[in-house]
Amino acid sequence: MEITILIFLFGGLFLGWSLGANDAANVFGTAVGTRMVSFTSAAIICSVFVILGAIISGAGTTETLGKLGAINALPGAFAACVAAGISVYLMTKVGLPVSTTQAIVGAIVGWNLYTGSSTNLQVLFTILGTWILCPIIAGIIAMGLFTFTKRVILNRKLHILRLDAYTRTALLLAGAFGAYSLGANNIANVMGVFVPISPFTDVTIGNLFIFTSKEQLFLLGGLAIAVGVFTYSKRVMFTVGNDLLKMTPVAAFIVVISHSIVLFLFASQGISAFLQSINLPPIPLVPVSSSQAVVGGVIGIGLLKGGKEVQWSIAGRISLGWMTLPIIAALISLIVLFILENIFNLTVSF
Amino acid sequence: MFGLKSASLFGETKKLEREIDEFIDIVSEVGLVFKSIVPTYLNHSANGKFEEMVEKVKEMESKADKITKDVEHTLYEETLIPDARSDVLRLLEHIDELIGMYQGNCYHFSIQKPNFPKEFHEDLIELTETVVNCVESLCLTVRSFFRDIKSVRDNAHKVTFYEKESDIKFSALARRIFDSELALDQKMHLRYFVEKIDRICDQAEDIADEIQIYAIKRSV
Numbered sequence: 001m002e003i004t005i006l007i008f009l010f011g012g013l014f015l016g017w018s019l020g021a022n023d024a025a026n027v028f029g030t031a032v033g034t035r036m037v038s039f040t041s042a043a044i045i046c047s048v049f050v051i052l053g054a055i056i057s058g059a060g061t062t063e064t065l066g067k068l069g070a071i072n073a074l075p076g077a078f079a080a081c082v083a084a085g086i087s088v089y090l091m092t093k094v095g096l097p098v099s100t101t102q103a104i105v106g107a108i109v110g111w112n113l114y115t116g117s118s119t120n121l122q123v124l125f126t127i128l129g130t131w132i133l134c135p136i137i138a139g140i141i142a143m144g145l146f147t148f149t150k151r152v153i154l155n156r157k158l159h160i161l162r163l164d165a166y167t168r169t170a171l172l173l174a175g176a177f178g179a180y181s182l183g184a185n186n187i188a189n190v191m192g193v194f195v196p197i198s199p200f201t202d203v204t205i206g207n208l209f210i211f212t213s214k215e216q217l218f219l220l221g222g223l224a225i226a227v228g229v230f231t232y233s234k235r236v237m238f239t240v241g242n243d244l245l246k247m248t249p250v251a252a253f254i255v256v257i258s259h260s261i262v263l264f265l266f267a268s269q270g271i272s273a274f275l276q277s278i279n280l281p282p283i284p285l286v287p288v289s290s291s292q293a294v295v296g297g298v299i300g301i302g303l304l305k306g307g308k309e310v311q312w313s314i315a316g317r318i319s320l321g322w323m324t325l326p327i328i329a330a331l332i333s334l335i336v337l338f339i340l341e342n343i344f345n346l347t348v349s350f
Numbered sequence: 351m352f353g354l355k356s357a358s359l360f361g362e363t364k365k366l367e368r369e370i371d372e373f374i375d376i377v378s379e380v381g382l383v384f385k386s387i388v389p390t391y392l393n394h395s396a397n398g399k400f401e402e403m404v405e406k407v408k409e410m411e412s413k414a415d416k417i418t419k420d421v422e423h424t425l426y427e428e429t430l431i432p433d434a435r436s437d438v439l440r441l442l443e444h445i446d447e448l449i450g451m452y453q454g455n456c457y458h459f460s461i462q463k464p465n466f467p468k469e470f471h472e473d474l475i476e477l478t479e480t481v482v483n484c485v486e487s488l489c490l491t492v493r494s495f496f497r498d499i500k501s502v503r504d505n506a507h508k509v510t511f512y513e514k515e516s517d518i519k520f521s522a523l524a525r526r527i528f529d530s531e532l533a534l535d536q537k538m539h540l541r542y543f544v545e546k547i548d549r550i551c552d553q554a555e556d557i558a559d560e561i562q563i564y565a566i567k568r569s570v
Binding site: 034035036038154157158159160161162164165248249 | 360363366367370429430431432433434438495496497498499500568569
């Protein structure tokens with residue numbers, strides 16, 4: 001493999017690192033923030049399950065992202081990833097929980113604009129629609145689960161210590177599920193643009209198992225996410241866990257599980273196919289924002305408690321971040337593409 | 351790795367649950383012993399039995415102390431109930447102080463040997479019973495804090511009720527003591543004992559108030 005290919009792939013790995021640092025924090029943020037799960041346990045579980053989710057179930061959302069804009073040159077893909085990575089990094093610096101999902105979509109649209117390729121508006125609107133739906137669905141799921149769990153806890157008369165032990169275990173399981181769903185749903189953001197131009201070839205292991213080029217890419221992306229989790233997510237986890245709403249450990253569990261369900265729904269080819277088979281509209285397989293899902297879940301619980309405890313000013317700032325991020329990513333994408341094409345004489349599209 | 355951790359977590363949890371239950375049992379038992387200690391003391395013929403009971407209270411107090419320390423260590427070492435840990439530890443310490451108050455009363459009876467004339471015996475026994483009932487209700491409040499948060503309010507209400515009863519009985523007895531023909535030094539000595547017994551109820555009520563706040567914080 002040429003060294004230039006590796007350099008270009010590095011753009012995706014940088015974005016993977018951002019995803020690990022920022023989005024993965026959403027999965028375990030509430031658990032670590034409430035000190036129910038140690039950061040090390042969270043980081044290990046998160047990394048393992050993100051990689052598994054990416055390799056096993058990452059294909060669905062990648063297809064959708066490919067339809068938005070099929071970046072057909074490695075330097076173009078590199079530009080999109082770097083633009084998305086930088087914009088996420090900037091937002092994280094400001095302390096806003098944003099997602100790579102919004103950034104990569106903005107960056108792809110930026111590539112489309114720069115290269116004069118058409119943007120598939122239907123796909124774009126589907127993606128934008130899910131961004132509005134995602135926090136709402138997460139909020140509704142959180143409200144339902146919270147009411148149910150609260151009732152069960154009160155009726156079962158569990159000892160405070162027993163409840164603590166159950167909640168810890170539930171947080172670990174929900175976190176593992178969340179990390180798997182995040183890997184499945186968001187690997188497209190990191191490696192999706194490289195799939196059509198993958199530098200890898202399929203590898204057959206002992207005539208039994210084929211490790212496809214796509215899976216190799218996803219494994220690489222998953223590893224980059226894991227590095228992001230270990231190196232930079234701790235601070236973000238505490239921000240997510242404590243700032244928006246002071247949460248009890250049980251509420252923290254509800255937020256993680258609601259977030260995980262939403263991400264899983266929008267990544268599961270199986271559920272989508274099942275709905276189609278019973279003549280229901282399929283769930284669009286779209287990379288949704290894990291930050292939006294978490295914030296939706298937290299606000300859902302806050303509303304259930306009367307809404308007074310929710311820091312609405314922070315919620316407003318977060319929403320503003322969601323709206324501006326794709327635009328910033330698109331603008332950075334345009335700048336990076338311009339630099340690559342005019343200064344480094346690279347072909348950013350065919 | 352996580353499976354093992356989880357198994358030890360549940361083992362530690364069960365052990366702690368048992369220890370906390372045992373601790374509350376001790377509070378309740380000390381109260382029952384105290385309820386018999388006062389009439390035993392007043393009945394001068396049973397002084398040997400009285401000292402035996404004081405010794406028993408002392409043993410139970412030491413046991414409660416040990417449990418408090420064990421629970422404290424385990425809660426911190428295993429980082430259990432991070433959201434309620436400080437509340438639980440403060441609660442156990444304050445209840446431990448309550449046991450200390452029972453023990454202090456016993457020692458004062460044993461050392462100072464106050465001379466309660468027969469006319470005050472019945473009132474003193476009644477006051478003691480009310481105080482013990484108050485602490486019994488506190489034990490129920492504590493148990494409900496750990497297991498059945500919905501009942502905290504009802505049980506705490508009973509503590510307040512007995513505390514008021516105890517105040518009434520204390521005032522009546524103190525008034526009767528000072529209205530009597532006893533010498534002032536004896537009156538003050540008896541009042542000291544009556545007041546000390548009544549203070550157990552005040553402490554119990556403070557703890558019950560504390561628990562109600564903790565319960566609000568603990569609501570899921």
